[in-house]
Each structure stands twice: as structure tokens, then as C-alpha cells.
Amino acid sequence: MTDLDALVPNLPVFEPGTVWLVGAGPGDPGLFTLAGLQAMRQADVIVHDALVGDGVMALAPPGTERDYAGKRGGRPSHSQADITERLIAHARAGKRVLRLKGGDPFVFGRGGEETLALAAAGIRFHIVPGITSGLAGLAAASIPATTRGTNHAVILMTGHPAAGAEGPAASHADWPAFAATGAPLILYMAMTHLDAIARRLLEGGMAPDTEVAVVTDATTPRQRVLVARLDTCAAEVAAAAMKAPAIVAIGSIVGLRAALAPFAIGPDAVEPGSGA
Numbered sequence: 001m002t003d004l005d006a007l008v009p010n011l012p013v014f015e016p017g018t019v020w021l022v023g024a025g026p027g028d029p030g031l032f033t034l035a036g037l038q039a040m041r042q043a044d045v046i047v048h049d050a051l052v053g054d055g056v057m058a059l060a061p062p063g064t065e066r067d068y069a070g071k072r073g074g075r076p077s078h079s080q081a082d083i084t085e086r087l088i089a090h091a092r093a094g095k096r097v098l099r100l101k102g103g104d105p106f107v108f109g110r111g112g113e114e115t116l117a118l119a120a121a122g123i124r125f126h127i128v129p130g131i132t133s134g135l136a137g138l139a140a141a142s143i144p145a146t147t148r149g150t151n152h153a154v155i156l157m158t159g160h161p162a163a164g165a166e167g168p169a170a171s172h173a174d175w176p177a178f179a180a181t182g183a184p185l186i187l188y189m190a191m192t193h194l195d196a197i198a199r200r201l202l203e204g205g206m207a208p209d210t211e212v213a214v215v216t217d218a219t220t221p222r223q224r225v226l227v228a229r230l231d232t233c234a235a236e237v238a239a240a241a242m243k244a245p246a247i248v249a250i251g252s253i254v255g256l257r258a259a260l261a262p263f264a265i266g267p268d269a270v271e272p273g274s275g276a
């Protein structure tokens with residue numbers, strides 16, 4: 001028994017011919033779970049996404065087969081159908097298949113689709129959750145997701161129109177209805193349509209001076225944070241040349257950062273107007 005076995009005694013046996021969907025967390029290898037690491041050490045093949053941090057991949061034993069299934073990084077894009085077929089093929093070949101996904105597999109990670117496909121193919125699976133970037137991104141930017149007296153709810157949502165959605169960009173969600181809840185919005189995949197999303201929220205009655213935080217590459221050495229008003233955030237993000245992956249937080253919780261960030265230990269911030 002290794003030290004790691006003792007630390008994660010309740011992990012099921014990783015059987016050949018099964019698929020484990022494992023959350024890699026937001027990027028920092030220190031935020032990868034012990035259960036994920038233990039599974040990684042037993043896997044025959046790791047089918048990994050683009051957003052899995054290099055530091056997490058570096059934890060894989062050197063001899064483990066790697067099968068890149070990402071959708072960015074200049075490499076050919078893989079369709080979701082292609083990825084699920086590969087998972088099924090690896091499992092049917094009798095391998096222990098580790099499907100490694102950024103953040104948490106079941107939060108905007110297509111883990112639902114993949115497990116449904118595995119179930120339909122009669123392949124057994126196990127889920128190892130990960131820390132989702134929406135929450136890790138807030139923490140890394142000194143923004144508490146909930147604070148008594150500030151908010152009693154947060155809404156995690158995507159800013160990316162679902163494939164096949166009808167209508168103009170960002171019309172996949174009822175933004176005015178979300179604005180009306182008063183709950184902070186934590187947006188994944190919102191960079192492409194940030195301008196349209198901000199406009200829809202303003203049309204829905206959200207105040208122009210509502211604070212917005214944009215956290216790119218959260219928890220990595222490349223992390224950047226920008227705080228802006230809702231009515232100017234898209235222009236400021238463009239001026240600062242900030243790029244995905246990013247978490248966009250909108251609402252009252254962002255204001256807490258001003259008091260906390262000066263005392264927080266972590267990567268530097270990018271403040272509005274710095275142009276950095």
C-alpha cells in the first residue's frame with residue numbers, strides 16, 4: 001500500500017474496461033484532488049482536455065498513454081461524438097480510461113453527455129469531482145462567492161450559446177430575468193459575447209455601475225484580474241487584451257475584493273486603466 005492509498009482509502013477499484021471522469025481543477029496542480037491523482041497513477045490511458053493544467057498532466061506516470069481530446073491550442077478540433085467514441089473504444093479494449101477534464105466534469109464540462117453515452121454503451125464509469133473554475137476563479141481573485149449580508153445565492157451560467165441555438169449571440173439565456181434575481185452571475189465561456197451579454201443585462205435593468213470582475217487563467221502563474229463597470233467592461237477587457245479562459249463575475253460580491261485583495265497572497269492583479 002502506498003501513502004496515497006492510505007490517504008484515499010474509500011476509492012473504488014479502477015477496473016479495466018471502465019471510464020473514470022476526473023476533474024483536474026482550475027489549473028494549479030495543488031488544487032487537483034488526491035482521488036484524481038490516485039486514479040491517474042492507475043490509468044492505462046488519459047484522455048485529456050485543453051484546459052487541464054500542464055502541472056496536473058505532469059503528475060501522470062511517464063509511461064501512461066495520452067490521448068488529447070481538446071478543442072483548442074492550434075491542434076485539430078475533436079467533435080464530442082468523436083471523443084465519446086474514443087472513450088468507448090478505449091474501454092472496450094480493456095483499458096482503465098481516465099477522462100481528465102478541467103475544473104469539474106459535470107459543470108459545463110460535457111461530463112453529462114459523456115456519461116450518458118457510456119451508459120448507453122453499457123460501460124461503467126466513476127466520477128471524481130474537481131474544483132470548478134467558477135468558484136476557484138473567484139477565490140483566486142479574493143471574491144467570496146457568498147457572504148452573509150451580501151448575497152444568498154450565486155448563479156453559475158454559460159455565456160456561450162449552445163450549439164444549434166437560434167437567434168443572435170447571447171440570446172440563449174433570458175438575461176433580463178437573471179438580472180432581476182439580484183444574485184451575482186458567475187459566467188463561464190463569456191468572453192466572446194461579453195459585449196452583447198452586458199448590453200442585455202443593462203436592458204434588463206441591471207445598473208450600469210454594477211461591478212464586474214474578469215479573471216483569466218485563474219490559479220495559474222498567468223492569472224490576471226480586471227474589475228470594471230458593467231457598461232464599460234467589454235471595452236476594458238478588449239483594451240487589456242484579456243483572453244479566455246476567463247470567469248466573469250457580475251454583481252455585489254465583486255465589491256468585496258477591494259477590501260480583501262490588498263492582504264491576499266497570490267498573483268498580481270490588473271486594475272482598470274493599467275493597460276497591462
Ligand SMILES: C[S@@+](CC[C@H](N)C(=O)[O-])C[C@H]1O[C@@H](n2cnc3c(N)ncnc32)[C@H](O)[C@@H]1O
Nearest residue numbers: 103104107109132133188189217218245246247
Ligand atoms: C468548457 S468550460 C469547462 C468548465 C470546467 N468543467 C469547470 O468546472 O471549470 C471552459 C470554461 O471554463 C472556464 N475556465 C476553465 N478554467 C479556467 C481558468 N483556469 N481560469 C478562468 N476560467 C477558466 C472558462 O470560462 C472556460 O471558457
